[in-house]
Amino acid sequence: MQLIAYPDGHIDISYDEDAELNFLKEKVDAGADFIVTQLFYDVDRFLRWLKKVRDKGITNFFLEKPNKRLISNLYQALLFL
Numbered sequence: 587m588q589l590i591a592y593p594d595g596h597i598d599i600s601y602d603e604d605a606e607l608n609f610l611k612e613k614v615d616a617g618a619d620f621i622v623t624q625l626f627y628d629v630d631r632f633l634r635w636l637k638k639v640r641d642k643g644i645t646n647f648f649l650e651k652p653n654k655r656l657i658s659n660l661y662q663a664l665l666f667l
Contacts, residue, residue, distance in 0.1 A: 589613050589621045593635040594628070603638070611642045 591610055595601035610621070621644070626632050 587618050589618045591621050591623045591639075593623055593626055593632050596624075603635075607638055607642050610639070611644055614644050 589610065592599070592601075592606070595603075599606075614621070623632070
């Protein structure tokens with residue numbers, strides 16, 4: 587089972603980081619195979635979030651492969667706003 591995590595929060599979800607991390611831990615404990623994150627741009631913020639994830643004991647299931655995406659024109663940049 588694949589899980590999706592949102593280090594920067596989600597636009598459609600009221601973001602309570604502690605509650606989200608607890609929920610993520612519950613899903614991992616229920617049998618998740620790996621976790622994939624949404625696209626992010628602030629690496630320092632992601633690394634702080636990742637430390638909190640590790641502190642919750644989620645260590646063996648995290649797929650650490652940040653996405654890299656080239657934005658080559660203004661239209662593509664506007665899609666992320």
